[in-house]
Amino acid sequence: MKQTIVLMTMAALFAACGAAPAPGEVGRKRAERDSLKSAYDALGLRIREIEDWLATNDTAVKRDLPMVKAQTVRISRFDHFVDVHGSVKADRAAALHALGGGRVRALHVSVGDRVRQGQLLISLDNDIVREQIVQARTGYELARTSYEKQDRLWKQQIGSEMQWLQAKAQMDQAKAGVDALEEQQRLSNITAPFDGVVDDIMVRVGDMAAPQVPVARVVDLTGAQLEADMPENYLGRIRKDSPARVRFPSLDTTFEAHVEHVGAYIDPANRTFKLVVHVPKGGGYIRPNLLSDISVLDQSIDSAFVVPNAAVLEDVSGQDYVFALTPGAGDEARAAKLPVRRVSEYKGLICIEPLERGALREGAQVVVEGARNVSNGQLVRMAAL
Numbered sequence: 001m002k003q004t005i006v007l008m009t010m011a012a013l014f015a016a017c018g019a020a021p022a023p024g025e026v027g028r029k030r031a032e033r034d035s036l037k038s039a040y041d042a043l044g045l046r047i048r049e050i051e052d053w054l055a056t057n058d059t060a061v062k063r064d065l066p067m068v069k070a071q072t073v074r075i076s077r078f079d080h081f082v083d084v085h086g087s088v089k090a091d092r093a094a095a096l097h098a099l100g101g102g103r104v105r106a107l108h109v110s111v112g113d114r115v116r117q118g119q120l121l122i123s124l125d126n127d128i129v130r131e132q133i134v135q136a137r138t139g140y141e142l143a144r145t146s147y148e149k150q151d152r153l154w155k156q157q158i159g160s161e162m163q164w165l166q167a168k169a170q171m172d173q174a175k176a177g178v179d180a181l182e183e184q185q186r187l188s189n190i191t192a193p194f195d196g197v198v199d200d201i202m203v204r205v206g207d208m209a210a211p212q213v214p215v216a217r218v219v220d221l222t223g224a225q226l227e228a229d230m231p232e233n234y235l236g237r238i239r240k241d242s243p244a245r246v247r248f249p250s251l252d253t254t255f256e257a258h259v260e261h262v263g264a265y266i267d268p269a270n271r272t273f274k275l276v277v278h279v280p281k282g283g284g285y286i287r288p289n290l291l292s293d294i295s296v297l298d299q300s301i302d303s304a305f306v307v308p309n310a311a312v313l314e315d316v317s318g319q320d321y322v323f324a325l326t327p328g329a330g331d332e333a334r335a336a337k338l339p340v341r342r343v344s345e346y347k348g349l350i351c352i353e354p355l356e357r358g359a360l361r362e363g364a365q366v367v368v369e370g371a372r373n374v375s376n377g378q379l380v381r382m383a384a385l
Contacts, residue, residue, distance in 0.1 A: 068335075082238065092196065098122075229270065
């Protein structure tokens with residue numbers, strides 16, 4: 001009996017512990033949970049709306065906007081130059097040789113002296129030629145005397161015509177021999193071939209001068225010119241009399257010039273043609289083989305939109321564009337993407353043409369730094385350059 005009561009009591013306890021809640025309680029809990037979730041989502045949405053409003057209207061809030069630097073677009077003349085390296089070539093620069101050879105007897109000028117055409121520069125010892133001239137003149141005098149006598153006889157109808165012709169031929173032959181020796185003597189002395197400056201003297205008194213070795217150099221700097229090799233793709237863009245700007249780096253000197261000659265031959269080795277630039281007279285600093293930087297004008301646009309090179313970007317489709325800024329409150333502005341076409345560029349500046357007529361005007365601000373972090377229509381903050 002006692003065991004039966006204990007078993008019944010334990011069964012009642014187990015039944016009480018495993019009893020399920022009423023169905024109405026579960027529904028109420030679920031409804032309460034869904035209500036709280038809806039309220040939570042509504043509060044989050046409202047909080048975001050308030051934060052966005054404060055970001056736009058509350059001056060005490062500093063928005064985290066991309067920082068850019070801008071520059072004003074200007075309409076001006078745009079010149080494009082082709083830059084090449086050149087060197088000075090003297091129109092007249094002669095290395096003088098002793099054609100007859102001989103020992104140097106005297107130097108009549110010094111390095112740096114200005115000389116005139118035909119002026120004696122160096123005398124050579126040519127005693128052998130001088131003695132030959134004396135002998136040749138003696139023979140010529142004899143031949144001339146013989147001819148004069150034969151000529152008188154011939155005029156008197158004495159003698160034959162053949163005798164007269166032989167006498168004349170002998171005299172002419174002797175005269176030609178004298179002239180040849182005198183020319184040889186003249187060539188053995190070094191004279192100036194043109195007006196200029198003695199640039200160098202390579203011999204001293206007593207040295208032997210040989211025909212194949214130069215003994216002096218004379219240079220005329222009044223007609224110096226610059227020569228440069230220009231790539232063949234500029235052949236149709238550079239013409240005679242094109243303006244040029246020349247700078248000598250070693251002298252830190254710059255002057256304006258013009259193209260004197262455009263070569264008609266293209267060197268197959270380096271695909272270049274010869275360009276000659278005239279050097280103004282009076283440049284005492286000009287020296288043959290002096291290196292220079294030559295900038296030749298090949299394109300000029302009177303009125304063009306000019307912006308820095310950094311202002312023009314390229315998108316994934318290969319289209320060039322700039323970001324134009326519309327000023328807003330304070331230092332803020334809104335960026336607008338404007339497609340453009342590159343016309344030309346030189347020395348960090350680009351001449352552009354907007355693809356949409358009227359999209360860009362003089363005085364507009366374009367982004368030159370920070371454009372990579374900007375998208376079309378985005379607000380940005382402008383920093384001072």
